[in-house]
Amino acid sequence: MFEPPNALYRRPRLLNPLHALGVFKAHSQTNAMELEYLARYAKGHRIALEIGSYMGVSARVIAKELAPGGKLYCVDPWEIHHGRENPCWTICKRELRRNALLDRVEFLHGFSYEMENAMPAGCDFIFVDGDHTYEGLERDWTIVMRRLSPGGILCLHDTTVPEAEPYRQFGTVRFFDEVVRHHPELEWLECCYSMNVLRRKIVTDA
Numbered sequence: 543m544f545e546p547p548n549a550l551y552r553r554p555r556l557l558n559p560l561h562a563l564g565v566f567k568a569h570s571q572t573n574a575m576e577l578e579y580l581a582r583y584a585k586g587h588r589i590a591l592e593i594g595s596y597m598g599v600s601a602r603v604i605a606k607e608l609a610p611g612g613k614l615y616c617v618d619p620w621e622i623h624h625g626r627e628n629p630c631w632t633i634c635k636r637e638l639r640r641n642a643l644l645d646r647v648e649f650l651h652g653f654s655y656e657m658e659n660a661m662p663a664g665c666d667f668i669f670v671d672g673d674h675t676y677e678g679l680e681r682d683w684t685i686v687m688r689r690l691s692p693g694g695i696l697c698l699h700d701t702t703v704p705e706a707e708p709y710r711q712f713g714t715v716r717f718f719d720e721v722v723r724h725h726p727e728l729e730w731l732e733c734c735y736s737m738n739v740l741r742r743k744i745v746t747d748a
């Protein structure tokens with residue numbers, strides 16, 4: 543399978559049949575190096591949450607690495623387009639089915655701020671890649687801080703501007719620098735390209 547050309551991933555309705563035929567891969571803005579980090583940090587976890595699943599590429603990588611019996615909760619609105627199923631959602635389901643991962647995934651169809659009650663408590667791995675505005679990450683941050691377990695891993699996409707792509711100036715970068723980077727409840731682990739990785743500190747009684 544080949545990477546879809548830029549023009550095609552902006553037209554998911556055209557990409558969908560080509561993905562079904564096995565001609566083009568599902569598209570993701572998360573690059574190969576970031577996907578490798580996601581796989582490494584998701585490994586062996588049991589309750590994972592992804593905000594922003596799109597065509598299911600990062601979901602496939604995360605779900606594959608979970609412990610036996612582990613579950614990944616994928617949150618995305620996959621809004622109906624002109625009365626028809628969103629083609630990104632069709633591709634996402636196919637991507638996971640082809641990799642025999644459907645039974646490890648629970649789909650939460652809606653915006654993160656609408657779906658919080660359906661999300662599990664005590665997540666040990668969270669990947670946030672949904673709304674890239676300052677306010678969007680601020681909203682998701684509130685959810686993350688209510689759902690992430692002590693010792694749990696948090697990966698935040700597009701929270702550092704990569705040197706190679708200086709135009710990727712999202713509100714998420716400013717929110718990360720202002721609020722997340724030095725948050726007392728989190729330990730910053732590393733940054734891979736645009737994605738920062740943190741761990742929630744385990745607080746013990748002195």
Ligand SMILES: C[S@@+](CC[C@H](N)C(=O)[O-])C[C@H]1O[C@@H](n2cnc3c(N)ncnc32)[C@H](O)[C@@H]1O
Nearest residue numbers: 570572594595596599600618653654671672673
């Ligand atoms: C950059 S794509 C995600 C890519 C995916 N994580 C991957 O690497 O394969 C962003 C997705 O977030 C979704 N999205 C935007 N705002 C959201 C929100 N508030 N809650 C959940 N999903 C959201 C969009 O519909 C879109 O599918």
